[in-house]
Amino acid sequence: MTELRFADAEAPARVVQVVAADALESWLSGQSDGVRAWVAGAGFKAGIGDLLLVPGDAGVAFALAGFGSAKTRARGRFGLAKALGALPAGNWRLAGNLSQAERDEAALGWLLSTYRFDRYRKASSAEGALLALPEGCDEARLLAMVEGEFLTRDLVNTPSSDLGPAELEAAFLALAERFGAATQVIRGDDLLAQNFPMVHAVGRASPRAPRIMSLRWGDSGPSLTLVGKGVCFDTGGLDIKPSAGMLLMKKDMGGAATVMGLAQMIMSLNLPIRLRVIVPAVENAVSGNAMRPRDILNSRKGLTVEVNNTDAEGRLILGDALAWAAEENPEVLISMATLTGSARVAVGPDLAPYYTDDAVMAGALEQAAGPAFDPVWRLPFWEPYEPMIEPGIADLDNAPSGSFAGSITAALFLRRFADHPRYMHFDIYAHQPNDAPGRPKGGVGQGARALLGALPAMLGLE
Template sequence: MFAAPTKKAKRLLAVSASLAESLPASLTETGRAVAKANAFAGEAGQILLLPDGSGADALLGIGNAADPFAFGDASKVLPEGEWAVEGDLGDIDPTMAMVAFGAGAYQFTRYKKASRAPARLAAISGGDADEARRVVRSIWLARDLVNTPAGDMDPAALQKAAEALGKEFGAKLRATVGDDLLAENYGMIHAVGRAAQCPPRLIELEWGDAKHPRLAIVGKGITFDSGGLDIKPASGMRLMKKDMGGAANALALARLIMDAKLPVRLHLLIAAAENAISGNAFRPGDILTSRLGLTVEIENTDAEGRLVLGDALAKAAENEPDLILDFATLTGAARVALGPELAPFYTEDDTLAQHLSEGGTQVADPVWRMPLWDGYDKQIDGTISDLKNMGDAGFAGSITAALFLRRFIAGRRWCHFDIFAWNPKDRPGRPAGGEMLGSRAAWAALKTLYGN
């Protein structure tokens, strides 16, 4: 992927909308005539195959908006084989153009064979092919994990995915499983997952030099969410295989960190459980004791993600990390506020927020800062317990969920992402299904904070 171009590579000429009328001088009269006859206007993502003797083998429109995802559908539209990009990319970063091309080449083939092989792209001059490769591989990892049905992606399978990642990069892995969670005071993870056939677990991966700043990444790994005894309707349950999308994004970000050898001491924590229903399922009104010692009254068993994250965040904070990032498909309220394409995040660190916003713009992974509004904090105070797991029904659900999580971080620098991790429909380079969302923006920010 993204190797140096060979002599066999076909020529893909990038053309902006502003230049499409005149077309590059490298095109022959034949090429110009074919472009004119096919009304080629250089619109972003527009592809036109050219006959021999045209001065190029295909044209790719890149528009005028500096959007690298103009390259997003090229891998499945261009004929199979190797392609080399020529022409002026304008303000499109060549590394991001490769990422967009590679992201568009993704196919989920675990249960159905691909109809064709994607086209291959040679390294683009001026771009970082190594960075593009590692980002694309991490995108594919996140998508594969989210797309896999819960029958094949239970907590044990999620642990195997973490073990494979640890083995690849020489990281150490530890899992606390089943009733051992109670022995180590992870009462909320245990309660959420105890009704499922596959026992819940906290998966921890450690990597890097102890002398480097400690970075904790926490992922919500609810491998299927029935809603528990407060059961979801069928329409709300259909996509709940993706409720481990936070864990998938955390694993994908960890992969980037280890592959790039970012100088941090990484502590990855995945709180993995299936929120199932059986005779021993936790109940509305139950009071759970968290690892931090705080008691939590259950208002609704379908607000389970914040429970498992609370225990994992408490553990992460014990090691006094320089920064904690958590990723979770946590609330429907976040989708109502920002939709499926924009990842909301919460932090009280203005500098970190700026790095995340700028990083999201840089890598075409847009994020939006949301308020940790203290005025709503009392909503999660308990009456017969320290906390309850929901605020006032119907209002500010994403904010009160973030405020709940804030109770478990012991004042550490922290950022919470409430992501969707799913594309409802095909977009260039972003096929329908599981997605790496928000965590690419986080990667850009981490390189700024901790880069060599």
């Protein structure tokens, strides 16, 4: 885990002067001839994320960080993180005309940019820059959010050779132990004995036994249950993916990783709720006992499902998990999954699309997403598409024919098992395709910080 800390507020620190592009000329008018000449000679225009080190008698006197224009700031998150990440070692503090939201974004973006996944290569021993906590920022909340995000990133980035169902279980149990949570794990053929037939059907072809895991924390307050898809690798099963389609399939447990990261945030901040986390963990493999196209599966809820594509397995394991969660009727039920390519076609990799029928929950999430710098986008549970998931020979079809509305039909499928008025489903990507400020290429959490901010309103804690 990347060490997270701010510079000691009492320690000497050099200044990072944040200057917007339209304020640069005004700021320069109050500086010495030498500073003006240095800035002009460097061609510094205060574009978003630009950094210029300004020399003094004893080395670097201070740094200039470009804040761009309102238009360029609106085109991306964590623009200052690019500049802050390029600072030389030492203690630094922000200065400039920043709102509280902008200070929060700078602090969060800087912390997120410090992430390194160094499990398979030696980490740099060079000391990095340390930023003093900007005025008004909530250090405990920032650290909780970033530590939860880093847990998610570490899990998603770990290849399936080192993160199968057993290893995901070990990480799940370690998280529970850290916060004193109670756990339950059901594995292998015990899944059939305890009525999780779809989890078993998806995972039985792998020598790495399928399982379902539950964590419980908190003994008072409203109840929240999080369910995350834990497909540790997805070959597609007998409807096997092409090789290019498997390259990112180590991330197919991104829903599980994200709910675990969110759970860590909740428990770290000691929110006054009763939390339950459920993760079905499988590997969708190919062997003689793999589920076949047109098999009909029973489910925990009693609904039958025709398997029209073995590569639509995530909704199967989530179906049993959501049915189990709904039996306790939590006040809010949320699922997260790397479920469909259709969601990526619809909104791309940067937005987390979600579904809910509850206007209060949707409003709370939308209101919280901006301050959390965690964008989300609502898609509809479009009921006229319900017949698309009804094959006739069974109650449900796991993969309707045709290429239309794939994310919506998957969400409608899951809603049949959740059967809960305050249900929310996220169809996330959990991967950053290119380096971006605060988000290096690789695994990434989506929706967790927005949910953390929305939970008080969703659960009536305000």
